[in-house]
Amino acid sequence: AKILNAPTSMVDENVQRFINDPSKAVDEFITGLLLQYPNHLRKLANHHVLLHSSFACSSSSHPNKSRVSLLSGGGSGHEPSHAGYIGHNMLSGAILGGIFASPPVSSILAAIRAVTLPNAEGGMGCLLIVKNYTGDRLNFGMACEMANAEGRMVNMCIVADDCAVPRRKGITGARGVAGTVLVHKSAGAAAGKGMSLDKVTEVANAVSKSVGSIGVALNTVTIPGAETVNDRLVGTNENGAPIMEIGLGIHGEAGMKQCPLMSCDEIAKSMLESIQSYGREVNSTVVPLYRSGDELAVLVNNLGGTSNFEMSLLARSLVAQLEKDVGCKVTRLFVGSFMTSFDMQGASVSILPMTGDISEDILSLIDAETDAPAWSKADVWKDGGMRPSYFEMEEVTAGDATKGSTGDVPLPPVLIDNFANFSNGVILKCCAALIDAEPQLTKFDTIVGDGDCGITMARGAKEISHRLESNRLRIQHPVTLFADLADAISASMGGTSGILLELMFRKASTTCASASGEGLTAQDLAKAFRAGTEAISLYGGAREGSRTMLDALFPAAVAMLGTNGSVDVAEASLAAKKGADATAAMDHADAGRSNYLSKESLIGTPDPGAVAVAVVLGAVARAISNE
Secondary structure, rough: OOOOOOOOOOOOOOOOOOOHHHHHHHHHHHHHHHOOOOOOOOEOOOOOOOHHHHOOOOHHOOOHHHOOOEEEEEEEEEOOHHHHEOHHHHHHHEEEEEEOOOHHHHOOOOHHHHHOOOOOOOOOOOOEEOOOOHHHHHHHHHHHHHHHHHHEEEEEEEEEOOOOOOOOOOOOOOOOOHHHHHHHHHHHHHOOOOHHHHHHHHHHHHHHHOOEEEEEEEEEOOOOOOOOOOOOOOOOOOOEEEEEEEEOOOOOOOOOOOEEEOOOHHHHHHHHHHHHOEEEEEOOEEEOOOOOOEEEEEEEOOOOOOOHHHHHHHHHHHHOOOOOOOOOEEEEEEEEEEOOOEEEEHHHHHHHHOOOOHHHHHHHHHHHOOOOOOOOOOOOOOOOOOOOHHHOOOOEEEEEEOOOOOOOOOOEEEOOOHHHHHHHHHHHHHHHHHHOOHHHHHHHHHHHHHHHHHHHHHHHHHHHHHHHHHOOOOOOOHHHHHHHHHHHHHHHOHHHHHHHHHHHOOOOOOOOHHOOHHHHHEHHHHHHHHHHHHHHHHHHHHOOOOOOOOHHHHHHHHHOOOOOOOOHHHHHHHHHHHHHHHHHHOOOOOOOHHHHHHHHHHHHOOOOHHHHHHHHHHHHHHHHOOO
């Protein structure tokens, strides 16, 4: 988990958000949705109401003649709730209030009229799914009664799934939070199957009474247009220590407790303990929400400001504890942003056990297809079967690394006399030269880089020397030697230099392996050196003149293989030295840490990577001349 402090002073939210006039934000939000889903959504004239496009029809083909309509809504700021769940097998429409404000009765009633035909005209009725907040209950309830008085069948399901608030908290009771989305899904699919209004209501009530939710937050919500933020929770206590809150509401309401920041596993444990201790009510008796052996649907909800990476960490922690510690089976896992609170840095979990009033039929309703844009169907394990537990998850075994390796394919013969002994001597001299050059390379890199070039090069040289002395370099053949050098670099160097040099040697190896002719000659090795240099440029993006090792490599590769086809390593060494020295006069860099430095910092100091190349090629040239 991580923590970011909210500002505690007066803030101008217009500057801190992608927003124009806060008083017009809901209108502009609706317009944005209509632009995104022009075939899917329609706006109800004169109201902040969005409907599924199928309701833009004549009364003779009205969808309410064949299925119950579903409406939900509430204050804006919880997106994608509720408009994101408009679609077949979910909501028929959504009523949008102002920011964190219940929608007016007039808009709710207008929405009911748009999606619900009177009984006399064959209407199947409408279910209102309402979160348990006083304003929502009163306004939706009033609209419900007014619609019934007009001869339209309307029922209402109140969702109170928040386990942070005692179920007998005054006359209001627990709040409605993200578990409401599971009610949308199950009741919507029931309506899609043609069930009656009473049956759809029964499904909604069964899920509502069975689901339990809890949220945690590391930072409270900031509201567009507000002059101050909610400073009750700002990420630190009075001593500056990080804190978090268990049970914070989706409008920033107080939760159960504030406590020191915990690890992800500890947060998951606290969430599950809160839900389990709250339990669920069965025949006026409170029982645990879930027990060992229960099949569960788990919805892990991003409250708005939490990264996808962290959401997957929390999902893992929750499922691991539910399955490994409790013995439940999480067969439906939903992770994402389902009911947010603007930028609140937090998450909630909603758990629906497949026990009691929740049958396999309701599970199939949750699995039913929908085109609602915000719903993400759970990845059900293998045609609906039970997926392995958290600790039994299958892993794919990678192919055998030795299959198809350089040791299993025919290699071209080597036409270079005594190649193994020659390679042994050259490698020893190159490694010794790099190790000796470490202080100089470090000095240069401290000025124009991050100071680790010398250490990195020396570390690679020592690893190669060690592997040579322990007979772990197959020096008998260029193909195997270059591949083994790449492995040694990969295991020891790290960083950008390491991966680039590894690429170079791997390309040199494959180039030699595919060489044409009767066997490998010195000319083939020179061509492999050139191919390796070009691979660094291809994958790394730099080129000659970028103030990198390529300023030594490219001139050396050109000089190594003369126009007459002869190989001249001494000339290549001189070209590398000249190229490396020239980088000291370059006042800009296109790659690496030097790219961030001013020309005043660069002038006068050569690129350490290019110098390292010159050091190695100088050692190669000396080794050959001694031969």
